[in-house]
Amino acid sequence: MANSTITGKTTLVGLIGWPVEHSLSPAMHNAAFAQLGLDWAYVPLPVQPSNVRHALQGLAALNFVGVNVTVPHKQAVIRYMDELSDAARIIGAVNTIHLKDGRMLGYNTDAVGFLNSLLEAGCDPKGRRVSVLGAGGAARAVVFALCRAEADAVTVFNRTAERAAFLVDDLAEAFPDSRLAFAPLTSEALRQMDHHVDLVVNTTSVGMSPHPENCPWPEDVPIPNDATFCDLVYNPLETIFLARARLAGAATIDGLGMLVHQGAYAFQQWTGQQPNVEVMRRACMAGLKIDPQVTD
Numbered sequence: 001m002a003n004s005t006i007t008g009k010t011t012l013v014g015l016i017g018w019p020v021e022h023s024l025s026p027a028m029h030n031a032a033f034a035q036l037g038l039d040w041a042y043v044p045l046p047v048q049p050s051n052v053r054h055a056l057q058g059l060a061a062l063n064f065v066g067v068n069v070t071v072p073h074k075q076a077v078i079r080y081m082d083e084l085s086d087a088a089r090i091i092g093a094v095n096t097i098h099l100k101d102g103r104m105l106g107y108n109t110d111a112v113g114f115l116n117s118l119l120e121a122g123c124d125p126k127g128r129r130v131s132v133l134g135a136g137g138a139a140r141a142v143v144f145a146l147c148r149a150e151a152d153a154v155t156v157f158n159r160t161a162e163r164a165a166f167l168v169d170d171l172a173e174a175f176p177d178s179r180l181a182f183a184p185l186t187s188e189a190l191r192q193m194d195h196h197v198d199l200v201v202n203t204t205s206v207g208m209s210p211h212p213e214n215c216p217w218p219e220d221v222p223i224p225n226d227a228t229f230c231d232l233v234y235n236p237l238e239t240i241f242l243a244r245a246r247l248a249g250a251a252t253i254d255g256l257g258m259l260v261h262q263g264a265y266a267f268q269q270w271t272g273q274q275p276n277v278e279v280m281r282r283a284c285m286a287g288l289k290i291d292p293q294v295t296d
């Protein structure tokens with residue numbers, strides 16, 4: 001355990017959220033600190049919504065160097081930041097804070113994490129036509145990343161179509177040259193895009209444990225098997241969405257890459273060093289009880 005190596009000089013980082021006990025981030029970051037021989041530790045910090053401001057003040061007082069921010073605080077912390085990255089401002093959520101020189105810098109590492117997971121899988125979205133399922137916080141980071149990476153066109157499909165419209169309007173303001181559209185997440189709308197898509201990304205929570213039997217892709221819509229299918233869900237690692245795509249002959253990218261790469265980017269911001277992403281990935285897999293032999 002990493003805490004057996006805590007010394008009088010250990011630098012602290014952590015995770016604020018409510019709840020935080022199921023997070024893989026402590027295992028992932030502590031493994032990377034250990035691998036680099038850094039005297040750093042990452043601790044879970046459960047913070048009730050009513051205590052966000054006090055918690056941030058406490059982090060500064062206790063000389064924490066940084067924290068990740070998870071549900072439900074990603075929007076609530078924004079008002080306390082001294083500076084926001086472009087990604088955090090446009091996405092409207094902070095998932096990483098760097099406490100530096102008495103200031104709080106807010107980042108969103110989900111977008112870069114998503115993009116790096118695509119690139120690692122050999123899927124460069126530049127010039128590609130992309131369909132995004134979902135229009136929540138994760139979808140905002142994904143659409144931001146796709147616009148930044150110069151995707152040719154992005155269509156956002158959501159159960160609540162107005163939310164997709166809102167997301168598209170918002171991002172279109174930040175990326176006036178991007179081709180953005182929205183549609184309801186229905187069989188009919190998905191069928192229409194059948195032959196016009198290179199990449200499909202599920203950002204909804206549909207198919208996530210404890211309901212792995214669900215799938216955001218309707219049964220009655222054929223899978224475009226020349227497209228790549230990416231799921232942000234990583235538990236289970238192969239969702240029904242990805243299994244169906246694989247069986248149809250499509251390429252697939254699971255959600256673990258985004259988790260690991262968003263963590264790696266936060267690690268870099270805090271430490272100034274490049275973590276070993278394979279070490280981080282293995283720590284996550286151990287947390288998910290996945291045998292690396294099986295999934296490699």
Ligand code: ATR
Nearest residue numbers: 134135136137138139158159160163203204205206
């Ligand atoms: P996150 O920050 O993880 O994106 P979120 O902001 O709560 O979480 O967004 C969840 C997304 O999953 C939304 O797009 C939501 O659709 P709605 O906007 O219509 O609520 C989508 N979602 C959740 N459950 C769903 C379901 N059973 N079927 C279809 N979409 C679902």
